[in-house]
Amino acid sequence: MDIRRSSTIPRWVIVVAVVGAVFVLFPLVAMTTRVDWPNFLVLITSPSSVAALLLSLRTSLAATAACVVLGVPLALMLARTEFRGQRLVRALVLLPLVLPPVIGGIALLAAFGRRGLLGQTFDFFGVTIAFSTTAVVIAQTFVALPFLVLSLESSLRLAGTRYEAVAATLGARPTTVLRRITLPLIFPALLSGAVLSFARALGEFGATLTFAGSLQGVTRTLPLEIYLQRETDPDAAVALSLVLVLVAVLVVGLTLRTSTVPSLVRRGTS
Amino acid sequence: MKLRSLPSIAIAVAVIAGSSACSSTGPAVPSTRSTAALSGSITVFAAASLTGTFTVLATKFEAKHRGTTVELSFAGSADLVTQITNGAPADVFASADTKNMTKLTDANLVEGKPVNFATNVLEIAVPPGNPASIATFADLAKPGVRTVVCAPQVPCGSATIAVEQASGVSLAPVSEESAVTDVLGKVSSGEADAGLVYVTDIKAAGSKVTGITFPESSAAVNTYPIATLTGSANVALAKAFIDYVTGAIGQEEFAAAGFGKP
Missing domain, CATH: 3.40.190.10 (Periplasmic binding protein-like II)
Structure with a gap:
């Protein structure tokens, strides 16, 4: 293998790194040996599988859109303003990142559930969230939002405020600065953050199971379908798992392509 | 150079030893013992x-x-x-x-x-106070009643289908959960009006849910x-x-x- 290494990295680090990479990849490769290839297409095109895949894509896209709408202002506020308790707010916003999803589900129930704090309000407007596709999107947004905020905030800090300051001294109004300077500057980070959020939403399981329930075409997303199929049809579960892995590979590939930092920013930080 | 590669060997050995140790974990207890x-x-x-x-x-x-x-x-x-x-x-x-x-x-x-x-047999679980006034199995199919059941793939779900077939009542559940505990959770949290779980689940849940027995449950007895x-x-x-x-x-x-x- 031809690995160019800087003289500061000892050889054993590379050995352990290879072990680490194999550790991650090996189980996924091993899974492909369990796939019932002759029936693969039949397994992944069953009505319940297709319904689950379409629902997963639909809800994850909606959750990603919600993440962008809510996450961009949040990241801007965290990176570009200073206020008391800012560090605490940042820590709390990132909390879903480290919480077990089932706890997210319990928390969402307490807020938006039928007997939750806001449940009565929603009922009043004739909106019921429990057991609806909306509940799935809420659960996915809840767990995916930190990915977008984290990605954007670090990009904003890297980019610095010089260009924004210059634009402002030239008479640009804050919204113009945001539209013409800040957003284009962080656009690659916005893209990769959105792709990561999409991936996280796609994989959401625990919060959905706890908060939204599980009904074909309504709330049973692909991970829930896989978990259920495992009970009676392990072959279908493996086949669907592979589909999700392929989607994940695609997503990661996209992120790597979009996460190249613009040269403008790179120069600013060197 | 020699010193540098030592840790890598140590780690490699640890990894290999660890993996082989994992595969041989079993009760290392001699089986040749009299019943006395x-x-x-x-x-x-x-x-x-x-x-x-x-x-x-x-x-x-x-x-x-x-x-x-x-x-x-x-x-x-x-x-x-x-x-x-x-x-x-x-x-x-x-x-x-x-x-x-x-x-x-x-x-x-x-x-x-x-x-x-x-x-074990199925029993209807309702939140305390029975907000949807469930009294019989047929009540679960009433419009507006949010019923949660187990998915057909899991044992409590196949029992549910057996009861539906025997009673002629077909349910339109708002959710088909993959575990009986998830059904119970949806009921005890008040999200669902009723759920089908086992008698023993209701007993174990104490005051968090109320149980309603129904005669049709005898169509599906889990052994x-x-x-x-x-x-x-x-x-x-x-x-x-x-x-x-x-x-x-x-x-x-x-x-x-x-x-x-x-």
């Missing part, structure tokens, strides 16, 4: 619905036979079957239905014949079998535990938890 003096330990894989009763019974069994240890592992029956067929070190398996036990007997993983030791597994390294202790579970003290415990007689 029971000793050593066994691992019991039991259906999640047996958590309460088996925990009590294992403690009582250990107290009766000093020097023995009964390790318990609870999960869904199908999950446990998967673990056992993949080589998990278990001595005894107690299933929540005969279907999952049959998977093991078909795979020649069971020593002798499984013994049925308890039965719980227990058996010694062929991989057992302590067959004597495994058999003694099964005798204890199927004996008078075991039956008393099951009756108290709401289980029926086999």
